[in-house]
Amino acid sequence: xxxxxxxxxxxxxxxxxxxxxxxxxxxxxxxxxxxxxxxxxxxxxxxxxxxxxxxxxxxxxxxxxxxxxxxxxxxxxxxxxxxxxxxxxxxxxxxxxxxxxxxxxxxxxxxxxxxxxxxxxxxxxxxxxxxxxxxxxxxxxxxxxxxxxxxxxxxxxxxxxxxxxxxxxxxxxxxxxxxxxxxxxxxxxxxxx
Numbered sequence: 001x002x003x004x005x006x007x008x009x010x011x012x013x014x015x016x017x018x019x020x021x022x023x024x025x026x027x028x029x030x031x032x033x034x035x036x037x038x039x040x041x042x043x044x045x046x047x048x049x050x051x052x053x054x055x056x057x058x059x060x061x062x063x064x065x066x067x068x069x070x071x072x073x074x075x076x077x078x079x080x081x082x083x084x085x086x087x088x089x090x091x092x093x094x095x096x097x098x099x100x101x102x103x104x105x106x107x108x109x110x111x112x113x114x115x116x117x118x119x120x121x122x123x124x125x126x127x128x129x130x131x132x133x134x135x136x137x138x139x140x141x142x143x144x145x146x147x148x149x150x151x152x153x154x155x156x157x158x159x160x161x162x163x164x165x166x167x168x169x170x171x172x173x174x175x176x177x178x179x180x181x182x183x184x185x186x187x188x189x190x191x192x193x
Contacts, residue, residue, distance in 0.1 A: 035167065045144045048088075048117050049172070051176050051177070052177065053176045053188075055172060056169070057167040057169050058170050060162075066165065070168050071088050071168065071169040072167065074165050090140045091109075093134050093139075095109055097133075097152075098110075099153070120146065121146070124153070139159065175188045
């Protein structure tokens, strides 16, 4: 191998390494400042989300606040061993939540909520007393699979401080196997509602 060929080979290796380093830095910056990937654990969001769904999550700093209906990822060291949880925002600070467990209807500020995403009506109380006004800087979160979800109805979790919200789930990137079929439904990939 001539000196020119050796130099050309090293230049190719250098270019390849430079490209690889730029890609790694770009990915790290993207996941640090823009978003992250999060995997769904458990059945609390069935049928909207399934176990092992992979979600694209927009970081809290970019969300500009949260609204009822948003799907969020929360993490608190004293809840579920510090593992992230996926829930839906039901009410924000200052709103009053009440649940009629006899009929399964959720009320926010006295208005019955239309919740087409829930698997079944809300029958399970979990210990929080209602009506409950959401404290400043907090969100009231519930799973879509209400009767198999440990959420803000639980006195262990209660309303969640917005500083514990990692971000808003915006896109289903890779579906897990659906509980009813036992296989992935690729048609589920897309924007979350």
